[in-house]
Amino acid sequence: MSSIFEGFLSTSEIQEAFSERNFLDAMLRFEASLARAQARAGLIPEAAAQSIIGTCKVELFDVAKIVRESGRAGSVAIPLVKSLKETVGLFNKEAARFVHFGATSQDVIDTALVLVTRHALALIEADVRKALAALLVLAGRHAADPVLARTLMQPASVTSFGLKCAGWAAPLVRSLQRLRLSSANALSLQLGGAVGTLAEMKDRGPQVIALMAADLKLKAPLFCWHTQRDEWVALGCELGLLVGSLGKIARDISLMGQYEVGEVAEPSEAGRGGSTAMLHKRNPVACMVALAASVRAPQRVAALLAAMPQEHERALGNWQAELAEWPGLLTAAHGSARAMAHALPGLQVDTQRMRANLDAVRAALPPQAAEEWFSPALAQHAAGLARAQVQALTELHTSLTHKP
Known part of the structure; x- marks a missing residue:
């Protein structure tokens, strides 16, 4: 996000914090935490969660390609989740359907922004x-x-x-x-809301929120x-x-x-x-x-x-x-x-x-x-x-x- 006109007005540390790679890494941390919490809550199989968690490594993804595709998709979350599902599916086809389960694009982007x-x-x-x-x-x-x-x-x-x-x-x-x-x-943490995605988690949505908030060391909000x-x-x-x-x-x-x-x-x-x-x-x-x-x-x-x-x-x-x-x-x-x-x-x-x-x-x-x-x-x-x-x-x- 730096430019020749503002690079000297900033610092290398803050520029790195908001780099494309670092932000996608934060999004993947959300996805890994989501899978981990849902497995603990009994919503998805433990084996599927481990496959997702093991794949949530930014070095496995083409960051530049995902960012380019975000313009057409209207959100960087859409190409990232698509790529994550495809990559998980290469190792565990059954686990791919549990990627991003019950979450929205805004959930992953807002939480990643909070982490950064x-x-x-x-x-x-x-x-x-x-x-x-x-x-x-x-x-x-x-x-x-x-x-x-x-x-x-x-x-x-x-x-x-x-x-x-x-x-x-x-x-x-x-x-x-x-x-x-x-x-x-x-x-x-950002998760769920009036769009009904938490309904997919039935009555275990609050438990997933609490587990994710503790895992990511964020506040568990009373409201989306x-x-x-x-x-x-x-x-x-x-x-x-x-x-x-x-x-x-x-x-x-x-x-x-x-x-x-x-x-x-x-x-x-x-x-x-x-x-x-x-x-x-x-x-x-x-x-x-x-x-x-x-x-x-x-x-x-x-x-x-x-x-x-x-x-x-x-x-x-x-x-x-x-x-x-x-x-x-x-x-x-x-x-x-x-x-x-x-x-x-x-x-x-x-x-x-x-x-x-x-x-x-x-x-x-x-x-x-x-x-x-x-x-x-x-x-x-x-x-x-x-x-x-x-x-x-x-x-x-x-x-x-x-x-x-």
Whole structure:
């Protein structure tokens, strides 16, 4: 799913997570789990289940051919299941009729997307935690270092750079909290629904759902969510908020890193942030990636919301539109998180330049205004707030780290 225009805005890990091969592998994991659960529930013969499970290996299939055929079929599940039945039949003709028994195309695709998304969320969380840990270190280290606060892009008063870093960290802690809750709700097995496929399993459908959910380590949903997309879209909204918070950090760092301001800079690294024409430039490429994500993610979230009014029990067009947007949202989120995880631990902070900028503004003001808005007491107050916020945020971050 990468392209020359967005590959550098993403990561190789997230691109691999949403590769065609990896997604078909997740679909085959669903089919293997389905057969395993149905055999345990006494719905299909154990020998048939073993034949299906043993054939659910992505290396046995022509991934490119299946993807090509999905366009004509209207779903990647249709050519995959057809190929799976044919391949199972080569080894056990009787077992072929039990492939995909009682399941729908949407069941296998939705569950595969959940499995791939779970991995993507782990990648995102790991990098958000790196960025957050770096911010807490910066906030503690620079709690007492005064810096110019700016409102409406103009000098306002004195604050603490540590307090500014704590302000960047707080939304990331909240995002981790909300993502954990949203993930617990959204990462659900999909199976059955009002189209009647569970009826094929008679009264053992709930048992199959419970067995598959345990096998795949997913939530066993109370209801089929073919067209009930609220928990799934809520997770997408949380990802959009995270990207926005990371973009806020990138915006501030890029502004503070302008040559005329010179208060911070991204880590210096050979071959990073250069220019084809002006060799003296050091472009803030990590900020660029995070800001690009903050422009692109809202459109993805809006598309998820727009796709929610789905027809009856299975959607025509809206579900397919939602599927197409989801990888792009997760790709933007991980690209942004990775960019900030790279930039923040080695962020170069010039406290002397911060003080010089403060002194320049203070010298240009009438004495009364300078005393009111740039007094040492204000800086000391900001330092105290920074230390208190660092302690509170560290405790929250630690609780999230140790909570299962």
